[in-house]
């Protein structure tokens with residue numbers, strides 16, 4: 001077993017939240033991708049459920065230093081969602097219900113690295129853990145895996161999100177221990 | 184409608200972390216919210232501490248008033264949600 005530097009192993013699943021937990025009913029839920037040209041792509045909950053899903057088992061690394069290994073998820077790969085999206089964007093701002101944002105390079109969402117996840121451990125994703133659906137991008141610190149995901153804005157320029165603008169690292173690679181700006 | 188669950192503490196949770204940055208007790212400072220214009224003491228903010236940093240929200244509109252991140256050798260204080268902070272001072 002190998003952990004990224006500075007991390008410790010935990011068996012439970014701590015709940016971290018920067019605000020009130022949004023309760024988003026699936027009948028009004030939607031996921032919207034806006035390209036750098038302003039083109040919008042929308043999926044309702046039913047449309048998301050109709051897409052082919054995957055069941056990734058991944059390790060989670062939180063910047064507050066806990067790691068949880070071998071977690072089981074179900075969700076739709078971003079490769080599927082972005083398949084028909086015409087873009088040459090280099091960056092993404094992820095938006096959540098409740099107002100949270102986080103930024104990452106567009107390529108980190110591609111090639112089997114990221115999912116819109118709606119089941120955890122065989123059950124519907126609880127609102128505490130970001131349900132009905134969250135971004136799952138496990139190769140970066142967990143603050144990048146935005147809970148209550150609502151959409152992606154694809155951009156040419158990198159902009160800092162909620163934590164990235166308040167001292168946290170722009171990229172957040174746990175294996176390079178990129179916790180804070182300057183790490 | 185039960186739209187939100189709330190797991191927060193009051194702004195007194197900011198007393199220690201802010202004392203690291205300021206030489207006065209900041210919990211009685213009065214902040215004005217950029218979003219709704221509401222005024223209130225730091226001690227009355229809603230503080231979400233189970234997070235990578237401390238997030239203080241407006242008790243009226245829930246918008247973020249303050250973010251405080253403490254790294255090993257730096258602290259970041261983001262006050263963009265606070266229009267002003269009125270800080271009681273000892274008489275000159």
Ligand SMILES: [Zn+2]
Nearest residue numbers: 216219241244
């Ligand atoms: Zn307010």
